[in-house]
Amino acid sequence: MDAKTIKEKAEVEIWQYVFGFTPMAVVKCAIELEIADAVESHGGAVSLPDLASAVACSSSALGRIMRYLTHRGFFELNESTNQYSNTPLSLLLLKNGAKSIAPFLLMEASPAMLAPWHRLRTHVSLDGGSAFKAVHREDIWEFGSQNLAQSKIFNDGMASHARRAVSEIVEGYGEVFEGIGSLVDVGGGDGTTLRCIVEACPWIRGINFDLPHVVSAAKQGQGVEHVAGDMFKHVPRADAVFIMWVLHDWSDDECVQILTKCREAVPKETGKVIIAEAVIVEGEEDKYSDVKLALDMVMMAHTEKGKERTVEEWDCVIKGAGFSSYTVKHIGSIFSIIVACP
Ligand SMILES: C[S@@+](CC[C@H](N)C(=O)[O-])C[C@H]1O[C@@H](n2cnc3c(N)ncnc32)[C@H](O)[C@@H]1O
Known part of the structure; x- marks a missing residue:
């Protein structure tokens, strides 16, 4: 040109x-x-x-x-x-469509989530700071625990993504769930992810693990048990851990702490931690490159130290948490599947 x-x-x-x-x-x-x-x-x-x-x-x-x-x-x-x-x-905007993304858009477009964008500069400035906290005075999770209506908007948005995500994983890498008797979803929101996994893989017993105010508002039943807690302190034991769109909310040090708890929750010889997150491959474009980089900006607006990570950055936090090996599988989605072995 x-x-x-x-x-x-x-x-x-x-x-x-x-x-x-x-x-x-x-x-x-x-x-x-x-x-x-x-x-x-x-x-x-x-x-x-x-x-x-x-x-x-x-x-x-x-x-x-x-x-x-x-x-x-x-x-x-x-x-x-x-x-x-x-x-x-x-x-994709149908109210009850299986692939509807409407609740996700309503969440991102909600006034509470839009306001921090006006303070993005706070996050980038030399003295640092959180754009979300600059507006709401609390981080996103504390804010949700005090504003249950906003928490529902958030969890409904996440659930709409989870339905789409599980069908992409089952289609692109279904074998990752083979041989798993019990699976704990760390930061699993309202349990939609696990309900969809258990529906597709009925041999799995699901344990949905999240903060108390999230778990107490979650739907009961359908092969999923809900456990409330703090992933920085303890993760319930299971054959395997699933963790989707949680680590990108946290700094590298915090990811190492969370992943260490996840590693300790699964059997040393046979356990695995299945991470569903974006992987930025610098210098390589795919159909979701633009979305992944935008999501990285969303992390700036909505979290304190969260970010989307490159392969090298994932390598650092996974090894930092003491895993002996890991694999990365790109499934043609916004996120890839990283399987880390203790
Ligand atoms: C971005 S959402 C992802 C939800 C779900 N994994 C999904 O992909 O649909 C992050 C989740 O982490 C949970 N969370 C945040 N801090 C947590 C903590 N300390 N212990 C357990 N869960 C936590 C939030 O409540 C929220 O449900």
Whole structure:
């Protein structure tokens, strides 16, 4: 690309950043109005007046929302029937869709999670500090324990990701669960991850381990026992540990402490710790590179010292926690599967 073309491209591209919040806000609005669900309940195709009456909106304002979302690939407008239908993108917003990401977006777009972004500079400045604490005066977990409605928004968001994540793991690396009698999910949230694992691998007895305020709000039953506690102090014993999207919330030293407790919780000869986390491979692009780097920024906004790690950084914390060996498997997802042996 020549210099003139690059400059012209920049002139257009910069507006994506100026109005960068717009897509998130409009998609949030579409989720709250349950537009994708309304399209489905009209047999998959609906005119604007029928859609407006189904979601109780003004036709003219909804028409502008639909024009924007259609332009962004969320809906399709059939020019001859003047009816909207869903696309693969809008189907991910269905309220009860198995692959719905709607609760995750509602969590990230919630005022409590958006506010720390305005203090990102606090995190980066030389004297350091937490953007989340600068706004909420507590870290994200203390804040959740004092604000149970926000904690539910958070756990629902995590659960929607967990349903998708487990199906990706089972499909891409199902054998990782073979031969496991009992599995403890450390920082397992409301237990959705384990419920999905046990459903796919019914030979496993699941132990969901998380902070007391999270576990006390979790659904009971379905082959999963809930245990409340602090992973820095103790991890319940099991044949294997599963730990997803927990270590990225913590510093290297804290990860070493958590992983040491995980290692001590499984049998020395046969046990394993299954880590589901992003692995940044510097100098190599994959379809999720942009998402992984964005997730690293999310860690800056929402945690004190959390980060997404490169292979070398994972090597450091895993060896630091005393594991004798580990493998990394990329399953074509945002996260990879690291299996560490005691
Ligand atoms: C980012 S969420 C991941 C949830 C779940 N693993 C998933 O991927 O859906 C991190 C989890 O760690 C839990 N957590 C934070 N501090 C903890 C602690 N000290 N002991 C146990 N769990 C903790 C949080 O309550 C939260 O459920």
